């Protein structure tokens with residue numbers, strides 16, 4: 001039984017990770033300030049004696065003796081991370097610094113949830129880990145993108161300078177149950193709009209692409225990476241790429257919705273295309289996604305039916 005700290009554990013991905021690791025027999029401490037996360041996501045775990053919830057902000061110091069840390073604390077949807085951009089970048093940079101100090105003192109392994117956003121609006125397609133990215137340092141997405149890039153830097157320096165046992169995962173667009181109803185990301189927005197027969201809001205002309213990974217696949221990848229001995233960044237995502245317009249059509253079909261598509265302005269710096277090259281994860285971790293988008297969307301639609 002390991003003692004595992006999961007920051008952002010009451011959020012979408014974090015809640016699935018808390019469940020999986022608690023069920024595997026570990027003692028899990030979930031640390032979250034509940035900014036975008038919710039106690040509802042971890043409610044079934046609260047009565048488990050091997051699970052502890054601590055309401056805490058990662059920008060404040062925290063002390064515990066621990067074997068592994070998964071650092072997921074950070075708002076991930078553009079409307080939420082742009083709501084208080086100064087807080088967002090502080091969460092990434094100060095948050096990971098505080099967690100690395102705990103890892104250093106406890107000789108713990110630490111995994112940082114990084115993002116495909118470190119590639120910005122990529123000029124290389126699909127994105128390999130060696131690509132350094134094309135990121136605007138002063139735009140509306142920069143608080144998130146540059147915060148995550150800086151967190152990767154701090155992780156790499158703690159590894160080189162202090163020998164901390166680090167892992168960096170670059171997560172590509174992930175969806176599934178436990179996304180917040182007000183999350184604002186494309187999958188949850190489209191499903192909620194479709195279920196309510198409201199207009200589906202496409203930003204831009206819908207030709208921009210993303211590659212969507214179901215949360216169970218992602219969580220398996222995170223655990224496999226933690227169990228590996230690899231310190232450099234690894235992409236985890238589903239390489240099956242589609243346009244935002246194709247996603248809207250698929251969700252309308254799966255929900256049997258009467259919604260119409262409407263077009264809204266594209267926010268600035270919105271990446272035109274995104275698809276992970278997962279060759280490294282396949283070779284290193286023997287990992288690849290297994291859930292087809294239709295199956296994953298059906299499970300997500302069923303979840304949102306219970307929420308609205």
Ligand code: NAD
Pocket residue numbers: 007008009010011012013014031032033034035036037038056057058059071072073074075076077091095113114115116170171172173174175180
């Ligand atoms: P989420 O918003 O559902 O979860 C983030 C969690 O962090 C929430 O529970 C929130 O309350 C908590 N949090 C935020 N600021 C905090 C702070 N200062 N102190 C303590 N807790 C704080 O988002 P998610 O999709 O579950 O993302 C989890 C992690 O994965 C994030 O770090 C995100 O950047 C990364 N990621 C997610 C995706 C994706 O597609 N879901 C893609 C790339 C990276």
Ligand code: UDP
Pocket residue numbers: 077078173184185186187189190201202203204208210244266267270271
């Ligand atoms: N998007 C959209 N309508 C929405 C929400 C998002 O067309 O209601 C677009 C958004 O502009 C982007 C893509 O869908 O091109 C993915 O957006 P999301 O916020 O999910 O993630 P990210 O841009 O960070 O990949």
